[in-house]
Amino acid sequence: MPTRQAELALPGALIGVVAGAVAGGLTLLAGQPAGWAAISALTLALPLGLLGTGYSILLGQNLFRPGVFAPAGLYWLAGFPLARLFQETVTGLAVFGHVSLPGGVAGFLAYQAMVSLGFAIGFLWLHERLMPHWLMRLRERNPRARELLAAYVEHAEALWLAKERRRARKGAR
Amino acid sequence: MDTSRTPAAAEPGEAAAASGQEEKVWRAGGLEPMPIRTLPDAPPSIHILGPTVFLVALGVGMGESYMWPRLVLLFGPEIRWLFLIGVTLQAVVMLEMARYAMATGESIFFGAARVFKPLMWFFFVVAILVYIWPGHLSAGAAAFEQITGIPWVITAVAGLILVGVVFSLAKVIYNLLENVLSILIGTLVVGTAVVAAMVGTWGDVTSTITGMFAFGYLPQQALSEAWFPVIVGSIAFAGPSGMQQMWYTLHLRDSGAGMGAHIPAVRGLRHAGEEEAMPSRGFMFDTSNPEEMRKWKGWRRWVTFDALLLFWGITMLVTVSFTVIAQAAARNTPGVRTVIESGEREAALNAMADSFASAGSSVLGGVFLGFIALIGLNATLGLFDSFSRGQADMSFHFVRGAKKLGMSRLYAAFLWGVIAFGILILLFGPADGPSGILDTLAFLSTFAMGAYCVTLLLVNNRMLPKPIRPKIWTNLIIGFGAVFYLGMLLYSLFAFGVVVG
Numbered sequence: 001m002p003t004r005q006a007e008l009a010l011p012g013a014l015i016g017v018v019a020g021a022v023a024g025g026l027t028l029l030a031g032q033p034a035g036w037a038a039i040s041a042l043t044l045a046l047p048l049g050l051l052g053t054g055y056s057i058l059l060g061q062n063l064f065r066p067g068v069f070a071p072a073g074l075y076w077l078a079g080f081p082l083a084r085l086f087q088e089t090v091t092g093l094a095v096f097g098h099v100s101l102p103g104g105v106a107g108f109l110a111y112q113a114m115v116s117l118g119f120a121i122g123f124l125w126l127h128e129r130l131m132p133h134w135l136m137r138l139r140e141r142n143p144r145a146r147e148l149l150a151a152y153v154e155h156a157e158a159l160w161l162a163k164e165r166r167r168a169r170k171g172a173r
Numbered sequence: 174m175d176t177s178r179t180p181a182a183a184e185p186g187e188a189a190a191a192s193g194q195e196e197k198v199w200r201a202g203g204l205e206p207m208p209i210r211t212l213p214d215a216p217p218s219i220h221i222l223g224p225t226v227f228l229v230a231l232g233v234g235m236g237e238s239y240m241w242p243r244l245v246l247l248f249g250p251e252i253r254w255l256f257l258i259g260v261t262l263q264a265v266v267m268l269e270m271a272r273y274a275m276a277t278g279e280s281i282f283f284g285a286a287r288v289f290k291p292l293m294w295f296f297f298v299v300a301i302l303v304y305i306w307p308g309h310l311s312a313g314a315a316a317f318e319q320i321t322g323i324p325w326v327i328t329a330v331a332g333l334i335l336v337g338v339v340f341s342l343a344k345v346i347y348n349l350l351e352n353v354l355s356i357l358i359g360t361l362v363v364g365t366a367v368v369a370a371m372v373g374t375w376g377d378v379t380s381t382i383t384g385m386f387a388f389g390y391l392p393q394q395a396l397s398e399a400w401f402p403v404i405v406g407s408i409a410f411a412g413p414s415g416m417q418q419m420w421y422t423l424h425l426r427d428s429g430a431g432m433g434a435h436i437p438a439v440r441g442l443r444h445a446g447e448e449e450a451m452p453s454r455g456f457m458f459d460t461s462n463p464e465e466m467r468k469w470k471g472w473r474r475w476v477t478f479d480a481l482l483l484f485w486g487i488t489m490l491v492t493v494s495f496t497v498i499a500q501a502a503a504r505n506t507p508g509v510r511t512v513i514e515s516g517e518r519e520a521a522l523n524a525m526a527d528s529f530a531s532a533g534s535s536v537l538g539g540v541f542l543g544f545i546a547l548i549g550l551n552a553t554l555g556l557f558d559s560f561s562r563g564q565a566d567m568s569f570h571f572v573r574g575a576k577k578l579g580m581s582r583l584y585a586a587f588l589w590g591v592i593a594f595g596i597l598i599l600l601f602g603p604a605d606g607p608s609g610i611l612d613t614l615a616f617l618s619t620f621a622m623g624a625y626c627v628t629l630l631l632v633n634n635r636m637l638p639k640p641i642r643p644k645i646w647t648n649l650i651i652g653f654g655a656v657f658y659l660g661m662l663l664y665s666l667f668a669f670g671v672v673v674g
Contacts, residue, residue: 019363044367084370102374111375115366118490122362129355 004144009056011130015123016052020045020083036095043090047083051076055127060144066128066152073120080116081109199457201636202287207277212458213434215471239522240407241492242499243513247400248392250384255404256492257385259411262657264485265650266418269629269643271476274422275431276469276641279455280566281422281625284632290571292628296621297567300416303618304560307333307595313549316542319523330596332550336557337592341585343440357551362487364544365494372505373497381496398669405661406615412488415618419625420559423566431472432456439562440581451569451580460638469641561587616662623659626651 021041055075058064064071085101085108092099101108132152138145198206244252273284286293310332314325343349369378395404413421426433435456437449458465503510513521522545565583568575575583629651633643643651 015363018360019367080370107375111373111378112370114375114378115370115373115494118366118369118494119363121486121490122359122364122366125362126356126359129359 004142005057005060007138007142008060008135008145008148009053011127011134012052012054012056012059013049014052014130015126016048016050017045019119019123020048020087039094040087040091043087044083047079047086051079051083052123054079055123056131059131060148062151066131069120069124072124072127073117076116076120076123077113080119081112084112085109197459199638201277201457204283204287205454207279207455207457209459210432210435210456212432212465212468212472213429214468215475239495240403240410242496243521244404244407245381245384245496246499246503246510246513248395250380250496251387251390252395252404253381253384253496254386254388254390255408256411258657259408260485260488262650262654263412263418264480265647266626266629266654267413267421267480267484268476269633269647269651270418270422271425271430271480272473272641272643273629273632273637274425274433275472275476276637277455277457278426278432278434278436279422280426280563281419281628281632282563282567283455283570284636285628286567286571287636288628288631293567293571295624296416296419296628297564299617299621300560300563303415303614303621304556305591305594306614307599310549310553310595310599313546313553316522316545316549319542320546326599329599332553333557333592333595333599336554337589340558340561340588343444354551354554357547358487361544361547361551362490364547365491365498368544369494369497372501374501377497377500378493381493381500401669402665405619405665408661409619409622409658412484414622416563416621416625417555417559418622420563423559423562425476427562430476431469432458439565439584444581451576453570453576457638460640466640557588557591560591561585616666619658619662623655623657623662626655626658630655 021044055064055072058075059066064075085105088101088108089099103111132149135145135149135152139149197209199209200206241253241256270281273279273281277284282293282296285296307329310329311325314329314332317323317328318325339349394400409415425431426436427438429438432455435452437451458469460466460469499513503513509521515521522542561584564587565580568583568587569578569580578586630648634648
């Protein structure tokens with residue numbers, strides 16, 4: 001069972017890790033010290049990857065609904081600032097021996113929370129793009145994937161029907 | 174303006190009635206009438222990605238990543254109210270472009286030809302003059318050179334050939350491009366958010382956002398010969414510029430939106446033989462049928478969602494992030510401000526990247542240039558496809574004998590034509606176009622935007638059945654657009670003797 005859950009988590013994990021690690025790869029290409037680039041990339045890729053995994057798993061457990069922005073936005077509103085705090089703290093300690101956050105902890109977290117909205121839009125955009133394809137691949141051998149794929153289809157139909165009903169009510173008035 | 178009557182042989186506001194065996198048609202202008210067909214059902218809004226991805230890919234370019242951050246550094250965040258107006262105007266233009274394309278399955282170029290054929294040929298010529306120069310490749314390829322050391326001309330030529338090969342091999346070009354661009358845009362949004370998170374501060378983002386509501390702010394310095402043309406150019410580049418909105422109608426059609434469902438998609442050259450017969454005109458639905466009108470409202474909701482959330486939202490998000498990044502760069506390294514102000518685009522982008530690298534965020538210099546390269550790639554993919562699509566559409570319908578070739582082969586001919594010309598120019602000529610005509614090209618690009626607002630008013634108010642024509646407030650906004658673009662352009666020309674910068 002855990003393997004099946006882990007399989008479902010791949011799209012979220014992938015997006016999180018890539019978002020964090022792309023920074024490190026490009027830094028190396030730009031000729032910056034490899035150690036520094038690696039720490040910076042790793043300390044962001046790790047928490048974002050874990051949070052991405054968490055998102056996909058929670059979606060698999062029906063706690064999130066496919067394509068709905070508000071819960072994903074709230075999830076990253078809490079998660080993204082913490083991921084950045086982790087990165088700044090570890091990188092600061094490893095490279096400079098101390099941590100300095102612009103605007104203090106509160107200011108730093110408030111700003112990160114604001115930016116997290118943009119990150120959430122991009123994350124959901126990519127996730128909704130990758131997840132159905134991934135589920136289609138898994139559906140033969142993973143019953144949970146089959147259920148989730150059915151939920152995607154059902155959710156799309158439910159939205160459509162709800163809209164139709166609203167329209168019909170409006171028309172009747 | 175009373176435009177309630179369609180011209181010539183048209184039955185005003187009604188589909189010409191069917192008599193016995195005669196097919197029901199809608200007559201618009203002097204061209205072939207459109208047969209009446211059923212409008213398909215609109216998809217639900219869960220379909221969060223649609224043809225708007227092309228407009229976002231084309232629109233999020235140099236305006237958002239460079240021109241507006243530069244103006245903010247020069248005049249302060251308050252100047253961004255002009256950006257807000259520019260992008261909002263473009264969102265309304267997008268909705269109106271979609272109105273004609275979804276109602277008929279025809280491009281806006283065909284609509285222009287229905288009003289007055291020379292109007293369409295004007296856009297055909299402007300597209301060639303403005304878009305065959307491969308200058309738009311240079312910023313992205315130069316950023317890639319900074320990261321990898323590979324000379325930019327090599328990257329640009331390789332990129333051109335790659336684009337040609339990929340689009341020639343694709344079975345249905347639209348599907349391929351939508352998938353590729355979706356992933357690229359998603360990566361761009363996630364990435365710019367990460368970069369902005371690493372370099373910006375609370376103050377940057379609040380000043381950037383509040384600046385958007387400082388309506389009427391225009392410092393004396395902005396009204397000078399040196400800066401007014403730059404501001405006009407930046408407004409024209411807020412969101413999609415030049416003819417990009419017109420090409421969007423072709424993408425809508427190929428995605429099967431509205432009556433576009435009755436028109437076959439353009440195929441890659443290798444699959445041109447499998448192409449279904451392309452009809453010689455679009456179709457209309459029965460606007461007197463309440464069931465059809467209900468579906469039409471569904472399509473309008475679908476495209477409005479795209480316009481507001483995807484187009485407006487993402488364009489705003491990316492530009493706010495890049496402005497925050499530029500403000501951070503200027504704060505970290507004071508010299509950057511001078512370079513950005515001087516107007517040397519590549520020098521400014523490099524200076525911004527260096528500023529991040531030297532200020533301790535070594536990661537960000539490379540990431541920043543990576544995004545500029547990504548934006549360049551998006552623009553190249555989108556522009557080459559769109560240009561070829563538009564020219565092929567006009568040639569297919571209005572050049573004698575072109576129908577024999579078929580739409581897909583015409584598309585391939587224009588695509589490889591512009592690629593071959595681009596490679597020759599990159600190797601032997603001026604990438605942006607001959608310096609003597611640069612001003613004319615910049616003028617034409619902005620002029621086309623004013624001209625398409627006028628075209629939209631004419632097409633939507635004269636060529637569509639009454640029940641689906643735009644409302645008065647929409648006409649007022651589009652009319653304002655025409656006055657805004659043409660007025661600013663002509664004011665710049667006559668008051669300062671300079672076209673857009």
